Amino acid sequence: MAPLVHGFDWPDRLVVGTVGQPGERTFFLQARAGKQLVSVALEKEQSAALAERIEEVLDELMAQDGNPYSVPALTPEGLVDNDPLDQPVEEQFRAGAMGLGWDPSTAQIVIEAFPIVEIDADDLDLGELDLEEIDVVEIEPTEVMVVRIPVGTARAFAKRTREVVGAGRPICPLCRIPMDSDEHVCELPDGFR
Template structure:
């Protein structure tokens, strides 16, 4: 059976945002076209990796002779989006795999997100056999965004990721509002 594809070719909005307090935040990627809104859950590390990779791809494209894709060096001011996630946040799925691509025919960055695929494993089996058909995701998110929007998306995502808990200047670990037990590195006791 073909997967359900939540496709956004030129979305009105695409952002990563969070719900919850630092230390217990849940991360979401949201895409909207008109009144159609799709949210998917993802991990903080996935969010950061996606933004870092988008920046890398954009920088490589910008470095091409003549910058043929017209990639901006910085986020265009008119594309800055600091608004919170749109409510209600009801994720379609939790992301397992993300992929990133470039479509030169439309000069768009292409983001694909696939849900976590659960596979049943027989605890008594000596070997694990996985049927590739069981590994097929039943839905996915496909978002295509132009280079300026991609630059703005990456910048916002990195800011959201960095807005978590305060880092202890002594041990480098995140500090909770309820308190912090500092584990000093060897030699700083």
């Protein structure tokens, strides 16, 4: 059966936002087109990696001779979006694998999010494990989110995402662990005092 595709070719809005307090936040990739609203839960690290990779792709495209796709170096002022997530935030699925691509025919960044696929370990018969005899089984996802955005929107999306990721708990400069309160106790490696 073909997966349910939540497609957004030119969304009215695409953002990463959070629900909850720092240290307990849930990250969401949210797209809206008209009345269609889809929110996909992400890990903080997925959000950061997505923003970083989008910036890399945009910088590579901008560096091409003559910048043929008119990729902006900075976020266009009219595309800045600092508003909270649209309500209601209802998790469509939790993202497992994500894909990022470039469509030169439309000059758009393409973002794909696939749900986590859970496999019951009891259903697997591993017996004597011989890596050469393992059959790879491709599992078709039940749904997927596919969003296509122009380069200016992609630059604004990446900037906002980096800001949202960075708005969490401050990092201790000594032990590099997030600080939950003013009563933070460093967990320094042996030999450091």
